[in-house]
Amino acid sequence: MLPESKIIGGDARSRAMLLSALYIAQEQYGWLSPEAIQRVADRLNLRPGQVYSTASFYTMFRMQPQGQYRIQVCEGLSCYLVGGAEPFLDHLIKTLNIQPGETTPDGKFTLEVVQCLAACDYAPAIKVNDELYGDITFERLDELLAELAAK
């Protein structure tokens, strides 16, 4: 067997860390600002263009500033079938007074539409940051918003 250092060469090794590094940078900066991209590029010995092209490929990397709570509404078929998707999205658009992709002026909430969250057994489902909420109703949604707004 080859020793580990021979398995992955220096360049490939740092390149393979890119997604992890982007998660860390996003955590620290809140989003992948040009400064964050540059810093990741410097640390991994990559060009900023390489970092940007990879980051922008994936939907979980945020290329704009984000609110404190990212509310993601699933618009997948299974959520739609049981009354989810647009009704909740419309409700949030009205309540938060922002469109999908936008952030409230106080920086509290960002609203997003997402595809299947692999939670069809809990449909309709939404996600707030990394937390999944299933069997959503309008009442639960309002409670959740009030709870997050008070935090």
Place this chain on the structure above:
Amino acid sequence: MFEPVLTQNIHRPDAEKITTYLANGGYQAARKALTEHTPEELIDIVKRSGLRGRGGAGFPAGVKWGFMPKDPQLQKIVAVNTDEGEPGTFKDRQIVERDPHQIIEGVIIASYAVGASRAYVYIRGEFFLGVKRWIKAIADAYEYGYLGKNILGTGFSLDLSVHRGAGAYICGEETAMIESLEGKPGNRRMKPPYPAQTGLFGFPTLVQNIETLACIPHIRSRGAEWFAGIGTEQSKGPKIFSVSGHVKRPGNYELPLGIPLSEIIYEHAGGMWSDRKLKAIIPGGASTPVLTADQVDTPMAFETLEAAGSQLGTGAIVVMDESTCMVEAARRTTKFFAHESCGRCVPCRIGSVRLYEILDRIEKGKGLAEDIDQALYLAEQIDGRTFCPMGAALVNPARSTILKFRQEYEYHITHKKCFTSRN
């Protein structure tokens, strides 16, 4: 009487812990595999079991293992596909969250069989709990001596680590997943060379879905004959079916392959959620062609679903009652694919968007008389003209609903509106 094995532990308290797994006979199969078998014997057992990949394509697992080069000097890799993203599918999420050690045990046996000393888990970025469970399970497996150097004193060593994806459906395709593991955008590679020849970092790589790997310890413990005794001629073993949509009890149900779709819907998932009649079923995830209500007795197996004009896919069943607009179902699913196209191949990148636009205007009552044929023509131009199977997949919702529910499309165009109140 069929007895679930893949999901036998998931309802236990603390099911995800290594102590729970060990208390219920866990890691015995890996111990026996490493101490009592040669790698060739294990590949032969998996071949004889008839196990086919559970990630969607259904390729025979043992054959895939056999493709890996035998040269012991060559570094080999096992890549564990936990990038579950096919709409309607949520089986892998549950296995990872509730029984990660079962998969690790499968990884150990697979790695030993193909001579890999390095394994990587690629997990869908959205599976936050799953990531945590994977990391903890791997750390515990190292601590108990099931991973690392000289496992169980056998001289076999294996390192396993977790890599988190970041939201891209295409990374469930094995070569795109490899690209992503290398820290690149998930643009799939040309095949050949296959990953078994040139995979991750250029090394021969075996990529397997986690449900496939979860079958391995049970095949070792209970025998290839036991596994091959379940199912149909060409579809062997237990399978986890994710059921969602208009049923009373959506959820994961582990059942033998070949079980009639109707039995899953009416007996296991509790039947239709309202008094409304069944209209259509997607049998294997959003990319598989829709079945009509009169096909509900189709056995859930690779060959029978293919004969019925669809596919087993991931075994994710989406049930739709008579209130569902099939144009809307197709529109919504096609939107997903248009969003997820990686952009590499023109027919998929542009075609998916054009197809979505046609469905969108039909659904909104703005469809033109020629739109239905235009959509079918587009589907033919996309299918089979892309590097990866996504082209063939993305046309299925539109094409199958047009072929089976054409009158609904015509209604939208003639009446300039949808027949349901919802849209």
